[in-house]
Amino acid sequence: MSKSRQNALLLLVVIVLIAYPLLTVRGPVAEPGKDAPAMFAGTDGQAEGMIRQLAPDYQPWAAPLMTPPGGEIESLLFALQVALGAGFLGYYLGVKRERARWSAESGPGRAV
Amino acid sequence: MHIMEGFLPAKHALGWAAVSLPCVALGLHSVKKKVRENPELKMLLGVSVAFTFVLSALKLPSVTGSSSHPTGTGLGAVLFGPLAMAPIATIVLLFQALLLAHGGLTTLGANVFSLGVIGPLIAYGIFRAGRLARLPQGLTLFVAASLASLATYLTTSIQLALAFPDPVGGFSVALAKFAGIFAVTQLPLAISEGLLTVLIFNILSKHSTRELQDLGLPLTREGARP
Numbered sequence: 001m002s003k004s005r006q007n008a009l010l011l012l013v014v015i016v017l018i019a020y021p022l023l024t025v026r027g028p029v030a031e032p033g034k035d036a037p038a039m040f041a042g043t044d045g046q047a048e049g050m051i052r053q054l055a056p057d058y059q060p061w062a063a064p065l066m067t068p069p070g071g072e073i074e075s076l077l078f079a080l081q082v083a084l085g086a087g088f089l090g091y092y093l094g095v096k097r098e099r100a101r102w103s104a105e106s107g108p109g110r111a112v
Numbered sequence: 113m114h115i116m117e118g119f120l121p122a123k124h125a126l127g128w129a130a131v132s133l134p135c136v137a138l139g140l141h142s143v144k145k146k147v148r149e150n151p152e153l154k155m156l157l158g159v160s161v162a163f164t165f166v167l168s169a170l171k172l173p174s175v176t177g178s179s180s181h182p183t184g185t186g187l188g189a190v191l192f193g194p195l196a197m198a199p200i201a202t203i204v205l206l207f208q209a210l211l212l213a214h215g216g217l218t219t220l221g222a223n224v225f226s227l228g229v230i231g232p233l234i235a236y237g238i239f240r241a242g243r244l245a246r247l248p249q250g251l252t253l254f255v256a257a258s259l260a261s262l263a264t265y266l267t268t269s270i271q272l273a274l275a276f277p278d279p280v281g282g283f284s285v286a287l288a289k290f291a292g293i294f295a296v297t298q299l300p301l302a303i304s305e306g307l308l309t310v311l312i313f314n315i316l317s318k319h320s321t322r323e324l325q326d327l328g329l330p331l332t333r334e335g336a337r338p
Binding site for chain 2: 003006007010011013014017018020021022024025028039040041042043044046047048050051054055058060061062063064065066067068074077078079081082084085086087088089092093095096097100
């Protein structure tokens with residue numbers, strides 16, 4: 001199997017792994033008079049709930065210096081984190097690819 | 113794997129910070145040395161940081177109905193050694209603690225230990241063992257990155273269970289509860305993470321062959337097959 005085929009297959013499996021829970025997991029049932037709990041809640045938050053259950057008297061002794069004002073701003077900052085990383089990856093691969101192409105094109109040409 | 117700000121008792125927070133700090137210092141030293149010897153590697157180091165930035169920000173849905181994020185630390189550990197990811201994970205965790213209220217400064221030591229020390233150590237160890245056993249490189253890399261991701265979340269569970277033992281069952285019951293939240297959700301994500309690490313490694317082995325050779329990762333055709 002060629003490398004690019006293999007890469008496409010890897011990506012496809014990842015997409016299936018992400019899509020499968022989205023398609024199959026059914027939302028939690030709402031208690032009467034309450035909104036249904038959010039689907040796909042973060043595990044970090046669930047662990048916090050477990051701490052409150054195990055040690056109800058525990059008082060967190062520090063608070064975050066800055067909390068994103070609202071879920072949208074939080075998404076913005078997470079998107080920024082991904083953009084920084086993905087931007088660099090794209091830049092790096094672009095440079096590498098072009099450099100290889102240039103040396104392949106100009107290398108033999110100069111020799112002649 | 114982010115333990116929230118203030119959610120570890122001060123003694124625990126200090127203890128984990130004391131363990132993580134020397135790892136970060138040693139990691140910084142080893143990375144600096146590698147880059148000084150071979151400045152070409154700087155860009156590849158950037159790739160390791162970028163990969164961790166991307167993966168650790170992507171909260172993915174899991175079959176448990178919860179969501180969590182991969183770690184992205186396996187790649188850098190395999191490329192630059194087990195401690196190299198400690199300073200890199202610190203950068204990522206600081207970004208998230210300061211801007212996103214994800215994790216925190218008081219829990220930074222504990223979070224660096226799970227994300228930047230244990231995960232990468234596992235990844236590096238498995239990858240080395242796989243090479244010694246002459247297993248296919250892609251397969252080894254997949255297993256290394258996947259188990260590193262799981263190990264990170266298991267470490268967080270252990271840290272929380274140590275700090276908050278079950279009133280009746282103690283540490284082990286608390287560990288089962290925390291691992292029930294973290295580890296099970298992480299299973300499909302760890303597989304995704306392993307696959308994505310093989311994917312980026314395939315791309316790197318095509319475009320950065322020389323740098324990988326400098327890092328002692330000669331790639332053979334059959335070696336790169338998963």
